[in-house]
Amino acid sequence: MNATPVPPRTALSAPDQDRVFAALANATRREVLRLLRDDGPQPVQRLADHFAMSRPSLSEHLKVLRQAGLVSEQRAGRQRIYRLEAAPLSEVQDWLGPYERFWRAKLASLGALLDRIPHEEAQ
Amino acid sequence: MNATPVPPRTALSAPDQDRVFAALANATRREVLRLLRDDGPQPVQRLADHFAMSRPSLSEHLKVLRQAGLVSEQRAGRQRIYRLEAAPLSEVQDWLGPYERFWRAKLASLGALLDRIPHEEAQ
DNA sequence: TTGACGAGTAGGGAATCTCCTACGTATTTT
DNA sequence: AAAATACGTAGGAGATTCCCTACTCGTCAA
Incomplete structure (x- = not known):
């Protein structure tokens, strides 16, 4: 009963949350995260291959993502992974x-509403 | 089996997602959401009472939140709810x-790591 | 050791953000 | 009808964003 199944998670400070949300508020940066995920x-x-923008601009996006954590x-020779x-x-x-x-409340009531509308097959 | 338990949810377009994340990337706007929630x-x-900034500035934050959906x-006399x-x-x-x-993978392995550290009662 | 390569930084320009004060507009009270 | 209230918009200042081209730095190959 002394095990730690999940480590303690400290909530982010407001400025840190700002940084995370701001980092996510850009399609290029979200796409970078998706590429790293998939x-x-x-x-x-290799990341830059997917974007039309200049590589230095992508570098700046990576910096924003880094600062948001x-x-x-990780350096590997002259590459950075x-x-x-x-x-x-x-x-x-x-x-x-x-x-x-x-x-959930909203979606449930909307679902109920839709259920009350007669289902028409064609318009 | 023809019921709709949950209504269809259309994924937001990238610019819409930008707007939502950008709206959340500000402590004042997150606090407004919390106040409306709680x-x-x-x-x-009544919202403005909680902030040090001018009321017109808060109005602009409300506009950002509105545009993000x-x-x-809802107008009620000269108030807007x-x-x-x-x-x-x-x-x-x-x-x-x-x-x-x-x-989940990361937290699990960190949890496992913590479990391997001898628990010391005092510093 | 010289050159090429992978990647970050510098600096700049246009646009956007975030705050302000002043003002406009609709509604309610007196 | 006039004054007060609740709120939005206009316009502006200063900071930040997002893109660019030029340049620098470290590493690897010839």
Whole structure:
């Protein structure tokens, strides 16, 4: 009964939360996270292949992600391997928790409403 | 078997997601959401009581939240009652889904690591 | 050791954000 | 009808974002 199944998670400070949400508020950065998630850790050049923008601009996006704690970098020769760090996303999920009942209530009543509408096959 | 337990949820377009995440990337706006969540729908003046900033500035924050679909406004005399709209937050949760296994893996291994450290009672 | 390569930084420009004060507008009270 | 109330918008200042091109730095290959 002394085991620690889940380590303690410290809630992020407001500025840290700002940084995480701001990092996510950009389609390029979300796509980087998706690539790291689906294709695993990879160097900058391979990430850059997926974007039309200049590589230095992508470098800046990576910096924003790093400062938000969403990715980490590991040097390998002259490459830098970026890796997804999902911990801040679990903080986002924790933040969402208290709101969940609101959208569940809404979706449930909308579902009930839809059920009351006669189903028409064609328009 | 023709009932609709949950209504169809259309995924947000990238610019819409940008708007939601950007709206959340500000402590004042997150606090507004919390107030609407915990204290229910309320007029602008009552929200403004909680902030040091000018009321017009808060009005602009409310506009950002409105444009992200996170709040709705209903006029009542010369007041405008703001209400939490949690639907976009459920989109955020959906977006988080595919990342969940990453932080679960990380937290689990960290938990296991902590379990291997001898528990010391005092420093 | 010289050159090429992978990646970050510097600096700059246009747009956007976040705050302010002043003002406009609709509604309610007197 | 006039004054007060509740709120939004206009316009502006200063900071930040997001993109670019040029350049620097470290590492590997010839």
